[in-house]
Amino acid sequence: MPGRIQSIERAAALLRFLSRAPQGVGLGEISRSSGLPKGTTLGILRTLQHVGFVEQDAETGHYRLGGGMLSLGSRYLDGNELRARALNWADSLASLSGESVRIGTLHKNRVLVVHHVFRPDSSRQSLDVGGLLPLHATSLGQVLLAYDPLARPEDAEEDPAADLPAFTRHTITSPEALARRTATVREAGWAWEAEELVEGEVSIAAPIQDRRGLTVGAIGVGGAVERLRDEDGEPDMQQVSYVRDAARAVSRELGAIRF
Numbered sequence: 001m002p003g004r005i006q007s008i009e010r011a012a013a014l015l016r017f018l019s020r021a022p023q024g025v026g027l028g029e030i031s032r033s034s035g036l037p038k039g040t041t042l043g044i045l046r047t048l049q050h051v052g053f054v055e056q057d058a059e060t061g062h063y064r065l066g067g068g069m070l071s072l073g074s075r076y077l078d079g080n081e082l083r084a085r086a087l088n089w090a091d092s093l094a095s096l097s098g099e100s101v102r103i104g105t106l107h108k109n110r111v112l113v114v115h116h117v118f119r120p121d122s123s124r125q126s127l128d129v130g131g132l133l134p135l136h137a138t139s140l141g142q143v144l145l146a147y148d149p150l151a152r153p154e155d156a157e158e159d160p161a162a163d164l165p166a167f168t169r170h171t172i173t174s175p176e177a178l179a180r181r182t183a184t185v186r187e188a189g190w191a192w193e194a195e196e197l198v199e200g201e202v203s204i205a206a207p208i209q210d211r212r213g214l215t216v217g218a219i220g221v222g223g224a225v226e227r228l229r230d231e232d233g234e235p236d237m238q239q240v241s242y243v244r245d246a247a248r249a250v251s252r253e254l255g256a257i258r259f
Contacts (some may be wrong), residue, residue, distance in 0.1 A: 010036065011044050015053065015069065020132055024062030065130075082208065082217045083114040085253040090117045090219065093246040097239055099223035101246075102128060103208075104140040105216060109154040111141045119223065136164045136178050137171050139191040139205035140218045145178070146185035147207045147215035153178070170195040190244055191218075192235040194225065202228035204239055206247035211255030219247050 017033050018025065031041040045063055048054035052068025086103050094101045094117040104111035111133040118125045135141030136153045144151045153164055163173045170193075172178050185191040190206040197203075205220025221228070221243055228236050 007044070010034070010040075011048060014041070014044055014048070015065070018054065018063060018065050019130065021064065023126070024057050024060060024064040026060075026062050030063065069130075081254070082250075086115060086208070086217075086219065086250040089246045089249045089253070090115055093219065093221065093242055094118070094120055096242045097221045097223075099221040099228065099239070100125065101219065101221055102140060103217060103219045103250075104133065104138075104144070105218075106144050106148055106151050107132065109135065109152055111135060111138055111144065111218075114217070134165070134167070134197070137167050137193065137197040139193045139203040139220050139222075142178075142181060142185055142191040142193065143205045143207050143218040143220075144215065146182040146191065167197050168195050168199050172196060190240055190247075191220075192240070194229060194233075194235075200225055202235070204228065204235055204243050206244045207251075208247050208254065209251045209256040211257065213256065216254065219243065219250060 013034055014030060017030060027038060027042060027045070030045070031038045034041060036044075045054055045056075049056060049063075049066070052066050054063055054069070055066035056063050082105055083103060090101045090103060098120060100119040101115075101117040102113050103115040104113050106112070113128045113131045113133065116128045118127075133141060134153065135145050135151060141151075141153075145153070161175060164171070164175070164178065166173050172181060181191075190204065192202065192204045194202045201222060202225050203220055203222035205218045207215045208217040208219055210216045221239060228239055230236055
């Protein structure tokens with residue numbers, strides 16, 4: 001039986017790393033993360049750049065996934081029933097809320113973004129389709145943790161009692177605190193987080209269920225604190241209602257009887 005090809009394994013590892021850094025990352029950090037010499041890393045990146053799987057920002061020099069990789073990923077995502085059934089409702093939610101919309105599902109103990117609708121304004125935005133988000137620091141992920149018995153934070157695989165990584169000073173890092181949060185999500189039927197993944201941003205999400213009553217994903221909005229949080233520091237309940245209505249609509253499309 002033929003052996004594995006090391007260069008392909010290395011290229012795949014770099015692509016996986018870049019998928020977790022949608023804003024791009026420098027050569028030095030990529031090299032340190034992969035454990036490869038800078039020269040080897042640069043050679044792989046240049047090859048991936050040549051075939052369109054990686055692109056480099058002209059100003060910062062940072063590398064990120066290129067359009068060729070997104071095109072390949074879309075072949076899988078286009079066949080995903082969740083995404084296909086949710087397209088129209090995601091567009092409607094973006095229009096009603098005035099915010100960006102993401103639909104995610106569980107993938108290797110992370111949130112896989114299967115659909116992303118830009119905020120309906122002229123601001124510069126980057127497409128997150130195919131990106132992987134942490135479960136514990138996002139409203140989409142907290143919904144999946146609350147309703148999907150198979151979901152658990154990626155970083156808890158080896159030691160469930162270990163602290164979770166912090167992305168901001170607001171990130172939940174204690175497994176006990178996360179358990180309390182997910183219990184609250186189950187009771188309320190929706191989740192929200194304020195600046196737990198990105199400073200200055202809030203997200204709200206609700207579960208999507210199928211005809212078996214299983215939670216197969218989540219849909220949510222994300223945007224600036226001043227737009228999605230009220231004067232008392234609580235989530236804008238009008239936005240919560242938009243998100244929950246969209247989640248129910250997609251669930252009905254998937255055959256969920258109780259919706």
